[in-house]
Amino acid sequence: MKLLYFAWLRERIGRAEEDLAPPAEVADVARLIDWLKARGPGYAAAFADLRVVRVAVNQDYVPVDHPVRAGDEVAFFPPVTGGSA
């Protein structure tokens, strides 16, 4: 599974992307977040407030109950701030 982190999530976790193989019981986004939080304080800090974390699986926005599986590209990032005034 390819994991991508953007903006302050990338800074807190300390990397932009990584390839990980979570165990089979990590079957949806919510369980993936719980599993990642246990990997270290940077991850715990990045996922401390899920109200300001958005998730995309294979480049589409998804809710946290969306399934994840091997081979997926899963991205975590803050609410977007493109465009202009």
Added chain:
Amino acid sequence: MIRVQTEDFDVGAELKALTAGNTAIGGVALFVGLVRDMAGGQAVGAMTLEHYPGMTERQLEKIEAEARARWPLDATLIVHRHGRLEPGDQIVLVICASAHREAALEACAFLIDWLKTKAPFWKSEATPEGPRWVEARAEDDHAAARWQR
């Protein structure tokens, strides 16, 4: 058509290229976003725009397709820049061309509202206290929500 790039764009040239040879077009609406020098009452220097290559293009294409399904448009263009930008720099361009003004104006407003809430870009502003990630504003969600039906 959508483009994501670091380079600046020439509004006149883009407009001319988009409408060239299509005399069915009766009206063109365009929006140009600029980098402001103030945010939340604080002076801002340069900013850096990070984005999610791949998803950005995918989301912009989806938003553009949605606009073309909702309004009778003859041509559309979205250009969004990323990388380092200074106050006064152009950051985003949206052009919508149609036989009539109403479709062009409404679709242009729809696209700019939607790309603000859907396109995966993040601004980091240089402030006197150091770089700061810009927080999303609830008003932007409200602006996008008015197009929901």
